[in-house]
Amino acid sequence: MIDVKEIEFWREKMQKFVEKEMWPFEPLLPRFENTLPVKVTNNIIEKMKEQGLWSLTVPKKLGGQGISTSSYCAVREALGRTILWGMTGIHLGGSGDPLMVLYHCNDEQKERYLFPLIRGELIASFAQTEPGAGADQAGMKTRAIRKGSGWVLHGHKTFITHGTVSDFVIVFATTDPEKGRKGVTCFLVDKGTPGFIIGDTIETMGGDRLGDLHFKDCYIPDSQVLGIVGNGFRMAQNWFIGNRITLQPPICLGIVGRTIEELLRVFPNEVDDKWLGQIQAEYHRARLLMYDAAYKFDKGEEPQYEASLSKVATVGLTMKVLRRALEISGSHGYAEDSMFQRYYRDVRRLPITEGSMETQKMVTSRALIRGFSPVDSLSPITVSEVGGYV
Numbered sequence: 001m002i003d004v005k006e007i008e009f010w011r012e013k014m015q016k017f018v019e020k021e022m023w024p025f026e027p028l029l030p031r032f033e034n035t036l037p038v039k040v041t042n043n044i045i046e047k048m049k050e051q052g053l054w055s056l057t058v059p060k061k062l063g064g065q066g067i068s069t070s071s072y073c074a075v076r077e078a079l080g081r082t083i084l085w086g087m088t089g090i091h092l093g094g095s096g097d098p099l100m101v102l103y104h105c106n107d108e109q110k111e112r113y114l115f116p117l118i119r120g121e122l123i124a125s126f127a128q129t130e131p132g133a134g135a136d137q138a139g140m141k142t143r144a145i146r147k148g149s150g151w152v153l154h155g156h157k158t159f160i161t162h163g164t165v166s167d168f169v170i171v172f173a174t175t176d177p178e179k180g181r182k183g184v185t186c187f188l189v190d191k192g193t194p195g196f197i198i199g200d201t202i203e204t205m206g207g208d209r210l211g212d213l214h215f216k217d218c219y220i221p222d223s224q225v226l227g228i229v230g231n232g233f234r235m236a237q238n239w240f241i242g243n244r245i246t247l248q249p250p251i252c253l254g255i256v257g258r259t260i261e262e263l264l265r266v267f268p269n270e271v272d273d274k275w276l277g278q279i280q281a282e283y284h285r286a287r288l289l290m291y292d293a294a295y296k297f298d299k300g301e302e303p304q305y306e307a308s309l310s311k312v313a314t315v316g317l318t319m320k321v322l323r324r325a326l327e328i329s330g331s332h333g334y335a336e337d338s339m340f341q342r343y344y345r346d347v348r349r350l351p352i353t354e355g356s357m358e359t360q361k362m363v364t365s366r367a368l369i370r371g372f373s374p375v376d377s378l379s380p381i382t383v384s385e386v387g388g389y390v
């Protein structure tokens, strides 16, 4: 059964942190950037560590706190209540919660990559997308060709979060084109490796700076293969299921909660009862979907269907609520210091990343066509006792 008390504990703990240690710094977030001054970021990170909000998902045997996926969702729901939720430094492994795919590191790789990431000493990035291979990964062209006791990488990755600033990149390349998905391998490539060229920075609407990365005759020894040769796609898929539950859905729920609170505080007469009632119903459904997926992931299942449904429900709801908030608030919402416009620009990336909305809808409909029964798969949980934000 899901541990409601534990979930509440983590949600309240993170909420207090967000209100006391993050809200005061929101005005410092530059208009078109997702980074606070380094000193401020480091200060927030130190406080997260001091207050036990670090390495939450890392297993205890690796020095972390090993909290459940459900509890981590609660932490991230609270984090979504600040416009600083996606800032560089606390995103993508910067909170001492490394990209899950790195648990495939061997002992030597753990010392070089995993443990420093857990301590917050390194920044990692994950390079899968290519020009012409985004939603459809089958079009991946980056090749790794066998040479001696290593591989030579050739290819181009694009739109990579932290790609220009990360200390190392997890790169996906085809090692055996004849085997399709079973011929994809994952490599750990250090910044500065000859043949690894950091290209242009891509500025974005939400302020994230994405990287264009090129690999030309880039020699990678066998010791830099992550996991097993040919298993890269499989590793990524499993990682994506976990991510699809913990990265976007809880952040969305936090954003919806804060947006509604702000609307009711500043524009109480403009918020229509029927609209709010409808949003409450959708919010509750979206939370149930998320905790259902998290519960199953904690049990060791691969809840791909549930994770996709959760993404579609939460991201769709957030876009809808923010659009309405911008309409209701008129010029106030459009103004630079409005949290609505900031959130809106930020969340516009969510339907595209971590598996686009269209792809997720295809996943769920194909599962149904194959005979998957959502009724049989319902988990025996209730999260109605867990306080939400709407």
Ligand SMILES: Cc1cc2nc3c(=O)[nH]c(=O)nc-3n(C[C@H](O)[C@H](O)[C@H](O)COP(=O)(O)OP(=O)(O)OC[C@H]3O[C@@H](n4cnc5c(N)ncnc54)[C@H](O)[C@@H]3O)c2cc1C
Pocket: 125, 126, 127, 128, 129, 132, 133, 134, 135, 136, 158, 159, 160, 161, 162, 204, 208, 210, 349, 352, 353, 354, 355, 356, 357, 358, 359
């Ligand atoms: C802020 C941000 C951060 C990112 N960070 C990373 C990162 O760290 N690492 C990384 O590897 N990538 C990253 N990406 C890239 C992202 O994963 C891709 O942009 C995404 O996979 C979509 O690929 P695409 O942009 O090439 O769009 P396309 O694949 O060209 O798709 C365009 C649109 O068409 C839809 N579509 C595609 N195929 C179908 C179909 N068969 N049926 C119906 N609709 C379809 C898609 O859903 C999408 O809406 C990031 C992107 C952004 C915006």
